[in-house]
Amino acid sequence: MSLKKASIIIILILLIDQISKIYIKTHFQLAETVEVFTWFKIHFIENDGMAWGTKLSDFFTFISDKSAKLFLTLFRIVAVTGIGFWLVDVTKKKKSKILVFAIAIIFAGALGNILDSVFYGVLFSGSNMQIATFLPEGGGYAEVFHGKVVDMLYFPIWSGVLPEWLPVIGGKYVSFFDPVFNVADVAISTGIGILIVFNKKAFKDSSKTETPYSELHNNQA
Incomplete structure (x- = not known):
């Protein structure tokens, strides 16, 4: 696959990701939910940290939330730059x-979430108890590099109490699937999944070709 085709895939994913996030940000209040199906809901949350809202300051208590957010954003920029060079290579x-293809969609997903972290804080007002506005007169809800990632895809497929006869987890209440995510997260997870499942095909050296039997026979003659 050429870099041009990979770039088209990246642009398409970025467009879908950013359009969906901007729509949610400018039409939903924080924590507002719309049920599409019983097993699929649009649920607007903002992620200030890593996966499932985890923050670096949760692990390193000597770091303030603001510093942890800045470090995480800068780390993401460095990481996506490395992925970009890998894609070109x-x-x-x-x-x-x-x-x-896998690297391209991982790059697109990572870049999509970086755009939120870098720019959304200055582009939008807050969403708590109100619908955010774009380019508010009084300024955004945060400084550059301190924006929050917009998540909205929620799949509460099943919840209930597990049978008592199950070892360890029997009798416990379980909810599947709790995380709320976005299109960028889907792209990253899909790309990583492809690299894991199709590892041998993905990393095979296509530049090496087997010597045709006829050519080998002529050389021996």
Whole structure:
């Protein structure tokens, strides 16, 4: 797969991701929910940290939330830059299409969430008890690099008490699936999943070709 095709995939994912986030941000209040199906809801939350809202300051108590957020955003920028160089490298070396596609969608997802972290704080007002406005007169809800990632996809597929006969977890209340995520998260998870499931195909060296039998026979003659 060429870099041009990979770029088109990246742009498409970014457009879907950002359009969905901007729509939610400008039409929903924080924690507002719309039920699409019983197993799928649009539920607006904002993630100030890593996966499932975890913050670096939760692990390193000597770091303030503001400093932890800045460090996390800068780390994400460095990481996505590295992924970008990796993508360019594999396309130049004409690696497998599976590998290029996986890296491209991981890059798109990571970049999509970085845009939230870097710019959303200055572009939008807060969403708590109100619908946010774009480019508010009094300024945004946070400084640059301190924005929150917009999440909205929620799949509460099943919840209930597990049978008592199950070892360890029997009798406990379980809810599946609790995390709320976005299109960018889907892209990252899908890309990583492809690299894990199709590991051998993704990382095979397509530049190496077997010597045809006829050519081998002629050389021996």
